[in-house]
Amino acid sequence: MTVTRFAPSPTGYIHIGNLRTALFNYMIARQSGGQFILRLDDTDPERSKQEYADAIMQDLEWLGLTWDRIEKQSERLDRYEAAADELREKGRFYECFETPIELDLKRKKQLNMGKPPVYDRTALDLSDEQKDALRAERGSGHWRFKLDQDRIEWTDGILGNLSIDAASVSDPVLIRGDGQFLYTLASVCDDIDFGITQVVRGSDHVTNTATQIQIIEAMGGSVPFFAHHSLLTGPQGEALSKRLGTLALRDLRGQGIEPMALLSLMARLGSSDPVELRGSMDELVAGFDLAKFGSAPTKFDVEDLKPLTSKYVAALPYETMADALAALGVPGEVAADFWSVARENLETRADVAKWWELCRDGAEPLVDAEDQEFVATAKDLLPAAPWTSDTWSEWTTSVKAATGRKGKGLFMPLRKALTGMQHGPDMSRLMPLLQKVNL
Ligand code: GLU
Secondary structure (H helix, E strand, C coil): CCEEEECCCCCCCCEHHHHHHHHHHHHHHHHCCCEEEEEECCCCCCCCCHHHHHHHHHHHHHHCCCCCEEEEHHHCHHHHHHHHHHHHHCCCEEEECCCHHHHHHHHHHHHHCCCCCCCCCHHHHCCHHHHHHHHHHHCCCEEEECCCCCEEEEEECCCEEEEEEHHHCCCCEEECCCCCECHHHHHHHHHHHCCCCEEEEEHHHHHHHHHHHHHHHHCCCCCCEEEEECCEECCCCCECHHHHHHHEHHHHHHCCCCHHHHHHHHHHCCECCCCCCCCCHHHHHHCCCHHHECCCCEECCHHHHHHHHHHHHHCCCHHHHHHHHHHHCCCHHHHHHHHHHHHHHCCCHHHHHHHHHHHHHCCCCCCCHHHHHHHHHHHHHCCCCCCCCCHHHHHHHHHHHHHCCCHHHHHHHHHHHHHCCCCCCCHHHHHHHCCCCCC
């Protein structure tokens, strides 16, 4: 059975970049009737917060990315401890005592000499007495996994055949000096224990994958299928990392972006398939193919969510909107008509309130100086209420006869006078809904 996971750290709100990872893993699981696990990577007690964990769940639920199982790393510390013991027994784990400043100095020296800044494994040569002395002086050390220094190879679901020389990578730190388990060890234990079959994540994790493959093998686990999707950039190819804070899913929700708009874009962006609004998650799942995604950075423009959202909103059936319209005070007898007139003119669902205000209260007329007289004439010719779907054509016919104007010169000033806007619904359909005009 296919088992995937989405593994955010509850140290902040999830954003558009996280969504891509979550969605890919969700779709892969759903495609084969497998399992999708939400894993909270919360081993850092200072930065992990329950409010962020709650927010992550809310955001995923809003999008319909439901999980079959949830796991918290903070509840599995015993397991990580046992894994650490196992690695120690197998001679794959060693204690190091360098301070961050010392490590930094080493890195700088290596870089100055044109060498890659790989940890030099000095700690491997420490005798037990030296370690005792260092421990007495500096406290417990941090623990590194001892990589086998040969090539680590895998066939990546997006990047193809990869081969990384383990000698070019520092032995990863798995436990900090203060005893905190780091992500790499916890993630490997979880992937093994939960039977994860496919790991899809951002290409910033490629080096992690190389080291994780060796750790999984050292622990006797089976290596899952890995795929690394490209990272998102802004529309001009600029790094998005600094702006991700403003691209939190909850902010997009607050701006009225519709889940299907977001999902339709993110499920296909960066692939050879066109991005178009899909009607359901099932459709997105059915057509999803990891092999269609490329390795180049993916340009993301938040503006692209707007037309998808308005298209989605325009297609919403009246029944879906009935309660919201009633809450706005739209009388039941005109609500369906009102919705069919307004729906094509909305950026978000919330915009419908503006159109209802316009129908109820009338707009501030927009009359250009050269149209003042024309509009005054038109006002005198305005048929008496109640207005029907014929009223607009009757009115414009009589205004045309009286003023000699036609085409845009006739219609546009009248539209602007009645709605205060240059664009909007078909006037013959809107007029019967106008309860007030302020001409
Ligand atoms: N918590 C990690 C992250 O958010 C998970 C990475 C992974 O998928 O293994 O980057």
